[in-house]
Amino acid sequence: MIDLPEKFIKRMQERLGKDYPAFLASYREDPAKGLRINTLKLSKEEFFAIAPAEFKLQGPVTGDGVYTEGEKLGADPYHFAGLYYLQEPSAMKVGDLTLACRKERVLDLCAAPGGKTTLIAQQMGGKGILIANEIDYKRAKILSENVERMGIRNCAVLSASPETVAEKFPAYFDLVLVDAPCSGEGMFKKEENAIPEWSEENVAMCAARQRMILDRAAETVCAGGNLVYSTCTFSEEEDEGQVEAFLARHPDFTLKRQQKLYPHTFRGEGHFMALLERASDPLSYSRLKQFPVRRDREAERAFEAFCRDVFGKVPVGAVHTLADGRMYLVPADMPDLTGVSLVRLGVGLGEWDGKLFKPAHALAMAFGQEAKKKISLSREEAKGYLRGETFEWDTENGWVVVCVGKFPLGFGKAVGGTVKNHYPKALRLRS
Numbered sequence: 051m052i053d054l055p056e057k058f059i060k061r062m063q064e065r066l067g068k069d070y071p072a073f074l075a076s077y078r079e080d081p082a083k084g085l086r087i088n089t090l091k092l093s094k095e096e097f098f099a100i101a102p103a104e105f106k107l108q109g110p111v112t113g114d115g116v117y118t119e120g121e122k123l124g125a126d127p128y129h130f131a132g133l134y135y136l137q138e139p140s141a142m143k144v145g146d147l148t149l150a151c152r153k154e155r156v157l158d159l160c161a162a163p164g165g166k167t168t169l170i171a172q173q174m175g176g177k178g179i180l181i182a183n184e185i186d187y188k189r190a191k192i193l194s195e196n197v198e199r200m201g202i203r204n205c206a207v208l209s210a211s212p213e214t215v216a217e218k219f220p221a222y223f224d225l226v227l228v229d230a231p232c233s234g235e236g237m238f239k240k241e242e243n244a245i246p247e248w249s250e251e252n253v254a255m256c257a258a259r260q261r262m263i264l265d266r267a268a269e270t271v272c273a274g275g276n277l278v279y280s281t282c283t284f285s286e287e288e289d290e291g292q293v294e295a296f297l298a299r300h301p302d303f304t305l306k307r308q309q310k311l312y313p314h315t316f317r318g319e320g321h322f323m324a325l326l327e328r329a330s331d332p333l334s335y336s337r338l339k340q341f342p343v344r345r346d347r348e349a350e351r352a353f354e355a356f357c358r359d360v361f362g363k364v365p366v367g368a369v370h371t372l373a374d375g376r377m378y379l380v381p382a383d384m385p386d387l388t389g390v391s392l393v394r395l396g397v398g399l400g401e402w403d404g405k406l407f408k409p410a411h412a413l414a415m416a417f418g419q420e421a422k423k424k425i426s427l428s429r430e431e432a433k434g435y436l437r438g439e440t441f442e443w444d445t446e447n448g449w450v451v452v453c454v455g456k457f458p459l460g461f462g463k464a465v466g467g468t469v470k471n472h473y474p475k476a477l478r479l480r481s
Contacts, residue, residue, distance in 0.1 A: 160228060378395045
């Protein structure tokens with residue numbers, strides 16, 4: 051049994067009353083584990099058909115999510131291929147609120163490590179603009195890696211403060227998600243290291259920080275747009291009380307739906323979520339400048355030649371080439387991001403050194419499923435590729451997309467029957 055803080059116990063007894071014994075008993079159970087199928091790459095039916103027995107898939111959570119009791123699923127080649135995201139079941143329920151919202155322009159303001167960003171990206175189906183922001187740069191890099199792994203094409207990742215984001219995007223988004231940093235009471239069973247950090251003073255500090263973040267987030271919501279607020283805590287100061295105080299400060303918003311999940315009433319950890327709507331309809335967006343695409347015709351010709359050779363076609367979109375030769379595919383209607391710390395812009399395509407084009411890993415993850423030059427490995431063979439091993443394969447010389455089954459893992463380069471490994475060293479499987 052987890053040793054819960056005494057003051058926390060007292061607070062929960064007062065809040066839950068006769069339901070408290072059931073709440074306390076839930077801490078004797080193991081944390082529930084969830085897996086969300088990436089429908090940007092395959093259907094749920096296709097995933098169930100190829101998922102091995104050791105995944106131990108169980109009943110549905112919600113949407114594209116299922117429960118699982120499988121172990122070490124983060125080390126499976128299907129995970130590296132971005133076929134699923136390991137996500138706490140309660141966190142998936144936020145998708146119930148965002149599903150019906152208009153999603154042409156979306157902001158996830160506190161996005162790392164990317165569970166809710168990638169969930170919304172699936173709901174968007176590759177359309178519209180998705181901006182994922184994380185103030186901590188190291189965590190923003192992890193967020194960017196998850197966006198890349200899941201093959202998301204219409205996302206930019208920023209690392210900026212809420213104040214900077216609000217100043218940059220006034221009344222711009224029709225959906226803004228604030229998955230706020232919180233006291234983490236709902237995660238005590240899953241992350242016991244959060245227990246020693248808990249205190250009533252920390253709850254108050256979190257509530258004050260959330261208030262600031264919500265006020266800045268409100269500035270970015272267009273007329274008629276939606277704001278979704280969520281936490282993984284039970285604290286009323288951070289949940290219902292936070293929403294009530296926000297509505298008092300922002301009378302142009304109304305509460306459309308609110309839900310709180312407890313581990314004794316839902317098979318998952320604690321979570322709170324609220325859907326708010328800003329007044330005025332039809333939607334009225336602010337106008338921002340378009341992203342200033344820098345063109346390099348020579349680099350683009352080299353990229354197009356590569357794509358025709360490996361993919362059989364050239365991806366549609368504006369190609370942005372930096373002065374140092376790095377190239378990106380910019381999603382249509384991407385706003386100007388000058389003045390904010392940019393971690394990821396659309397899809398990284400590769401590098402042009404003036405003579406040769408070298409593809410980026412992101413290009414394989416976003417478009418590799420459509421490649422005409424690819425190698426299909428078994429799950430066991432794929433583990434060797436993910437460890438950085440070269441392998442023998444009877445194929446013509448040149449770049450190829452290396453897949454597990456039909457799903458891309460990255461690039462290789464065939465030379466004389468040997469496929470040299472170009473899987474990024476920082477991402478490689480360690481065992």
